Amino acid sequence: MHLLIQLTVMVVAFISHEHKVVAQYVQPYTSIVVPVIKHTDAAKPLYSVQIMTSFANSQYMKANFLIDIDAPLIWHDCILKWNISPGSCPSNTLCTSPVSCEEDYCTDVRTTYSYDNPSCPPVTNSSTLPGWGYCTCPVNVVDPVTGACVQALLNYDDFTVNTSNGSNVFSGLYGPSPNAACAPTSSFESFPVNVNGVMAFSSSPYALPAYLYQPLKKILALCLPSNSSAPGVLFFGIGPYSLLPHSDVDLRSLLSYTPLLKQRDSFGYFIDVKSIVIKHVSIDIPEHATSKFSTTEAYTTLRTDIYNRVIQTFSMATIGIPHAKPVAPFTLCFRTFDMGTRVGLKFPDMDFSLPDGKKWTISPTNSMKQVTKDVVCLAIVDGGVATEHSIVIGTFQFEDNFIVFDLENSAFGFSSSLLGEQTSCANFNFTIT
Ligand SMILES: *[C@@H]1O[C@H](CO)[C@@H](O)[C@H](O)[C@H]1NC(C)=O
Ligand SMILES: *[C@@H]1O[C@H](CO)[C@@H](O)[C@H](O)[C@H]1NC(C)=O
Ligand SMILES: *[C@@H]1O[C@H](CO)[C@@H](O)[C@H](O)[C@H]1NC(C)=O
Numbered sequence: 001m002h003l004l005i006q007l008t009v010m011v012v013a014f015i016s017h018e019h020k021v022v023a024q025y026v027q028p029y030t031s032i033v034v035p036v037i038k039h040t041d042a043a044k045p046l047y048s049v050q051i052m053t054s055f056a057n058s059q060y061m062k063a064n065f066l067i068d069i070d071a072p073l074i075w076h077d078c079i080l081k082w083n084i085s086p087g088s089c090p091s092n093t094l095c096t097s098p099v100s101c102e103e104d105y106c107t108d109v110r111t112t113y114s115y116d117n118p119s120c121p122p123v124t125n126s127s128t129l130p131g132w133g134y135c136t137c138p139v140n141v142v143d144p145v146t147g148a149c150v151q152a153l154l155n156y157d158d159f160t161v162n163t164s165n166g167s168n169v170f171s172g173l174y175g176p177s178p179n180a181a182c183a184p185t186s187s188f189e190s191f192p193v194n195v196n197g198v199m200a201f202s203s204s205p206y207a208l209p210a211y212l213y214q215p216l217k218k219i220l221a222l223c224l225p226s227n228s229s230a231p232g233v234l235f236f237g238i239g240p241y242s243l244l245p246h247s248d249v250d251l252r253s254l255l256s257y258t259p260l261l262k263q264r265d266s267f268g269y270f271i272d273v274k275s276i277v278i279k280h281v282s283i284d285i286p287e288h289a290t291s292k293f294s295t296t297e298a299y300t301t302l303r304t305d306i307y308n309r310v311i312q313t314f315s316m317a318t319i320g321i322p323h324a325k326p327v328a329p330f331t332l333c334f335r336t337f338d339m340g341t342r343v344g345l346k347f348p349d350m351d352f353s354l355p356d357g358k359k360w361t362i363s364p365t366n367s368m369k370q371v372t373k374d375v376v377c378l379a380i381v382d383g384g385v386a387t388e389h390s391i392v393i394g395t396f397q398f399e400d401n402f403i404v405f406d407l408e409n410s411a412f413g414f415s416s417s418l419l420g421e422q423t424s425c426a427n428f429n430f431t432i433t
């Protein structure tokens, strides 16, 4: 009897579940996708995403935003207008709606997310818009190229991006409406040409991921290109993800995972690097050392004590390769030509050893930078004796690697160089299906 009731319950549950599945509309996309461009015309290499910002004259205007996985807030070149009507926005200008100084959101951003640092002027309520009865909400943001403080005004924004199933781009669009901030055109002078915004991908409640909802899962997959002439790719959402020519290979099958850590007072992403291993020699990283990712630092920066041991170990492991005069900011450089003949270069891998016996292999493509025709250098830099983070992992070390910041499961997923898989970050098929 008891069993019969249980069975009946199960059957009823199954029927109602079936019913729900049939009735539920399943989105054809699993992620949003944007191209990633490498820029080499600013003070340091930087990467941007192209995003559609407004719809005018029956087409989308597009803008390039620097990828910043650390920034608390999105900001870009736009102006505030409280009464936007068709034709009222000056041409070549992006108009958005203001947030007033009386809204809680304004206070929250100012007290928690706005930069509070001696180089930043104090924020005031003085600015207003003609005909609008409220004050605007100035906040401080930081220019990731110069480190300078910039004052920007909070707004209500609208962006549009393409959807994808991980192997193709769909014509269906996704439109997040985040709060962001507008800064004057002159604030972007240090940025690469045609880049006039910062897209925050951090864990801050005011970064883009916080404004992306179901069916998107909170998973950021990043594949930085190594060459400016072909775009890499950024996905947000659960996989699969694939690159040509292996459209049948889900890149998730190439990933290893390690816990993604949080640090107080930072919206950035951290992992636990236990040691750096070069040709079986292990350089232990002191406990309590923090290892952070950066998309605005070009090269991995190590605190001096760690840096010195890495340089020494790498030197020992490359005995026989002729040294070259160091080229700043690097200190260990090698000649690729010796007395007119090409030297047989065989550089070792550099492994980041992680908890649970995992390791992230940085192959020579991601550790040795060709600085001139005849010279390559170990592309890591000395961060000084008192850096805030012992290790800051810079972009050169993960170009053409597929990496995933899985915010749902607090995990960091990484492939090693995709070049070893006969593909690269520039191989996503952006042709619209
Ligand atoms: C700005 O105005 C709001 C609302 O009147 C007030 O709560 C806030 O303290 C003011 N902030 C500054 C920095 O003056
Ligand atoms: C993605 O969509 C394209 C076009 O509809 C289809 O050919 C392809 O098999 C799909 N890929 C996946 C992984 O679902
Ligand atoms: C995204 O879709 C829009 C509209 O369908 C299209 O104009 C644009 O080129 C697409 N962007 C990319 C990167 O495929």
Ligand SMILES: *[C@@H]1O[C@H](CO)[C@@H](O)[C@H](O)[C@H]1NC(C)=O
Pocket: 227, 228, 229
């Ligand atoms: C980038 O790609 C272009 C065009 O394919 C090629 O000519 C150039 O050598 C590449 N640059 C690097 C640094 O690989």
Ligand SMILES: *[C@@H]1O[C@H](CO)[C@@H](O)[C@H](O)[C@H]1NC(C)=O
Pocket: 168, 244, 247, 429, 430, 431, 432, 433
């Ligand atoms: C890229 O995608 C388009 C649109 O789905 C498809 O027609 C084309 O065959 C794909 N290219 C390759 C090389 O698979």
